Amino acid sequence: MNSQVNLEKQPKKAENRISIRKIFPSILENISVLLIVLFLFVPLFWIFLTSFKPYEEVFTTSIFFQPTLENYLAVFSSSFDLGKYYSNSTIVVVVTLIITLVVSVLASYSLSRFEIPGKQVIMFGILATQFIPLIINVIPYFVMFRNLGLLDTTLGLIIVNLGHTIPYAIWLIKGFMDRIPIAIEEQASIDGASRLRIIWSILLPLAKPGIITASVFCFVIIWNEFMFALILTNREAVTLPVALQFFIGEEGVIWNHMAAAGTLFVLPTVVFMLLVRKQFVQGMTSGSIK
Amino acid sequence: MKNRLFKYFLLIPAFILLALTTFYPLVRSFWISLHEWDLKETAEMGPFVGINNYLSAFSDYQFWNTLKATLIFTGSTVIATIVLSILVGLLLSKEKKHLSFIRAILIIPFAVSPALIGYSWRFMLNPDYGLFDQIIGFFIPALSDVIWLSHEGTAMVALVSVVVWIFMPFISLMFISALMGMPKEVFEAAKVDGASSFQTFFRITLPMLQPIILIATILTTMFTLKAFDPIVTLTQGGPGASTSVLNFFIYKTGFQFFNLGYSAALGYILAGITMVVVIVYMRRLVKGDQWN
Numbered sequence: 001m002n003s004q005v006n007l008e009k010q011p012k013k014a015e016n017r018i019s020i021r022k023i024f025p026s027i028l029e030n031i032s033v034l035l036i037v038l039f040l041f042v043p044l045f046w047i048f049l050t051s052f053k054p055y056e057e058v059f060t061t062s063i064f065f066q067p068t069l070e071n072y073l074a075v076f077s078s079s080f081d082l083g084k085y086y087s088n089s090t091i092v093v094v095v096t097l098i099i100t101l102v103v104s105v106l107a108s109y110s111l112s113r114f115e116i117p118g119k120q121v122i123m124f125g126i127l128a129t130q131f132i133p134l135i136i137n138v139i140p141y142f143v144m145f146r147n148l149g150l151l152d153t154t155l156g157l158i159i160v161n162l163g164h165t166i167p168y169a170i171w172l173i174k175g176f177m178d179r180i181p182i183a184i185e186e187q188a189s190i191d192g193a194s195r196l197r198i199i200w201s202i203l204l205p206l207a208k209p210g211i212i213t214a215s216v217f218c219f220v221i222i223w224n225e226f227m228f229a230l231i232l233t234n235r236e237a238v239t240l241p242v243a244l245q246f247f248i249g250e251e252g253v254i255w256n257h258m259a260a261a262g263t264l265f266v267l268p269t270v271v272f273m274l275l276v277r278k279q280f281v282q283g284m285t286s287g288s289i290k
Numbered sequence: 291m292k293n294r295l296f297k298y299f300l301l302i303p304a305f306i307l308l309a310l311t312t313f314y315p316l317v318r319s320f321w322i323s324l325h326e327w328d329l330k331e332t333a334e335m336g337p338f339v340g341i342n343n344y345l346s347a348f349s350d351y352q353f354w355n356t357l358k359a360t361l362i363f364t365g366s367t368v369i370a371t372i373v374l375s376i377l378v379g380l381l382l383s384k385e386k387k388h389l390s391f392i393r394a395i396l397i398i399p400f401a402v403s404p405a406l407i408g409y410s411w412r413f414m415l416n417p418d419y420g421l422f423d424q425i426i427g428f429f430i431p432a433l434s435d436v437i438w439l440s441h442e443g444t445a446m447v448a449l450v451s452v453v454v455w456i457f458m459p460f461i462s463l464m465f466i467s468a469l470m471g472m473p474k475e476v477f478e479a480a481k482v483d484g485a486s487s488f489q490t491f492f493r494i495t496l497p498m499l500q501p502i503i504l505i506a507t508i509l510t511t512m513f514t515l516k517a518f519d520p521i522v523t524l525t526q527g528g529p530g531a532s533t534s535v536l537n538f539f540i541y542k543t544g545f546q547f548f549n550l551g552y553s554a555a556l557g558y559i560l561a562g563i564t565m566v567v568v569i570v571y572m573r574r575l576v577k578g579d580q581w582n
Contacts, residue, residue, distance in 0.1 A: 032381055036378055040396070042421070046413075103304040106304065133557060144315075262410070
């Protein structure tokens with residue numbers, strides 16, 4: 001009787017041991033994954049939550065409160081005027097992006113398809129401009145813009161942002177175009193299509209993933225651009241990231257208002273990024289590893 | 291003939307824009323760096339002083355302090371980002387449903403404004419009502435009285451954490467895509483041969499990741515040396531000058547004290563440092579390629 005019980009027990013014990021050995025690392029793994037997710041997303045969640053808090057609740061860590069939309073109404077009121085900064089940011093992004101894409105697609109096509117003397121040097125030179133700290137460029141810009149009356153204008157911001165986005169766009173789009181077989185175009189040119197026509201109706205659709213990747217990347221860069229806007233604007237042309245400092249008053253920071261403005265501020269980039277996430281991650285990683 | 295001109299014609303718009311928006315300011319900035327120019331006193335550029343602005347950096351104790359802060363900040367940020375990103379890569383690169391969801395949202399922090407993140411960490415580290423301050427105090431009671439942003443060491447720790455927060459998701463995605471692209475047979479073979487998971491990691495995974503680690507290190511170093519937004523919004527370079535890294539010091543010299551000549555010279559010193567670092571890494575990368 002006894003021996004029978006033992007016989008039954010022993011295999012079970014062994015099984016237990018194996019499963020503990022298996023389960024323990026997997027628990028550890030899951031805890032680590034949880035910690036990473038908390039580290040990355042608690043700050044974002046907290047901004048979001050704070051944006052619905054009434055003022056009295058801001059200075060507590062409670063997550064149970066009567067949510068209110070007052071903060072959102074407050075930031076659009078005349079005392080803060082989020083609408084103005086939102087439209088400044090939108091103008092800067094849209095204009096910069098359109099110019100960037102047009103000139104970068106043309107340049108990438110040329111660099112990808114033709115033999116150009118010193119191509120390697122050109123490509124490296126374009127990239128090297130981004131190694132250099134951009135604060136160097138801001139010093140002469142500040143002086144030039146002051147003389148030209150471009151300080152505190154969206155046009156000024158568009159000009160400086162172009163120097164920042166075109167290099168990235170050329171690198172990303174050229175990388176994609178290099179992978180499109182040239183035979184497709186040759187066929188079209190035998191059929192008598194003009195060069196610009198080939199770029200427009202054959203190459204552009206094929207290079208779409210690259211162009212989308214470049215657009216989203218540049219969009220995020222311009223939308224979040226802080227240093228140029230901090231130095232080159234002060235009232236009229238202020239964009240969203242710089243406008244956040246207006247919530248810092250003499251009596252401290254109005255965190256619930258800043259959180260509401262911040263939530264509306266990050267919404268477009270996060271949404272766009274999620275929409276094209278797959279292409280973006282593929283484009284960025286294959287581009288940088290290649 | 292037409293073709294020959296056409297290819298240059300396509301390059302011209304981008305080239306003109308880059309020349310005007312990047313190359314010209316770079317040259318002009320270098321020219322400014324060779325002159326004395328205090329914008330508070332004169333609207334026009336002052337006398338030519340040659341390399342004096344560069345020389346005065348080396349006798350400026352603030353510059354040396356700044357350089358020390360830059361070294362600590364960049365070193366710890368790069369090491370923490372790379373180590374954490376490899377770890378995140380290993381944890382998230384398995385084929386599981388909930389992990390694939392986390393991989394999908396991992397890109398979100400990359401899209402969020404670093405300036406806003408600086409502010410929100412300042413909010414969360416507030417000693418009276420900050421969420422992180424209270425969480426840290428709860429789990430590690432010894433740290434509950436620390437006022438994070440008002441001591442030199444802890445302010446640097448906070449700043450590094452914020453910058454790691456900003457870069458880590460993107461760098462992790464690089465490692466994830468590298469790890470998921472690795473041939474499975476190698477790992478199965480290692481398992482059959484009885485290799486422990488530590489052995490597999492150090493003997494197989496890490497060597498195979500080496501080129502990505504180098505590229506990620508180059509990128510992170512460049513981003514960190516250029517970091518600006520979180521410093522302005524989180525610490526303002528303080529307390530004292532403890533988190534005043536070179537990029538921020540250039541901004542202060544140029545646009546709070548309006549010493550443009552000196553500021554431009556400091557800018558070129560930072561550019562020089564960045565170039566040296568990138569070239570050193572690049573040479574290792576090229577060398578590694580030849581070995582393979």
